[in-house]
Amino acid sequence: MTVLPLWQQRFCYNTPMDILYLLIPLGLVLLGIAVWAFMWAVKSGQFDDLEGPAHRILMDDDDPKIPRNKPDERLKDESR
Numbered sequence: 155m156t157v158l159p160l161w162q163q164r165f166c167y168n169t170p171m172d173i174l175y176l177l178i179p180l181g182l183v184l185l186g187i188a189v190w191a192f193m194w195a196v197k198s199g200q201f202d203d204l205e206g207p208a209h210r211i212l213m214d215d216d217d218p219k220i221p222r223n224k225p226d227e228r229l230k231d232e233s234r
Contacts (some may be wrong), residue, residue, distance in 0.1 A: 195201065
C-alpha cells in the first residue's frame with residue numbers, strides 16, 4: 155500500500171463518482187450566477203429595444219458631424 159502526500163490525500167477521491175459531490179454544487183452555483191445576471195440585464199433595460207440599433211445603422215446621416223462656420227461668420231468672429 156502506498157502512502158500519498160498530505161495534499162493528495164485531501165483531494166483524492168475514492169471512486170470516480172465522488173467528484174459529483176463537488177461538481178453538482180459548483181454547477182448549481184454557476185447556474186444561480188447566470189440566472190442572476192440574466193435577471194439583472196432584463197431589469198436594467200438591456201433588452202428593451204432590440205431592433206432600433208439594427209435600423210439605425212441603415213439610416214443615412216446627411217448632416218455633417220462637425221459644424222462648419224461660413225466664411226463671413228469666421229471673419230466677424232476674428233474682428234472682435
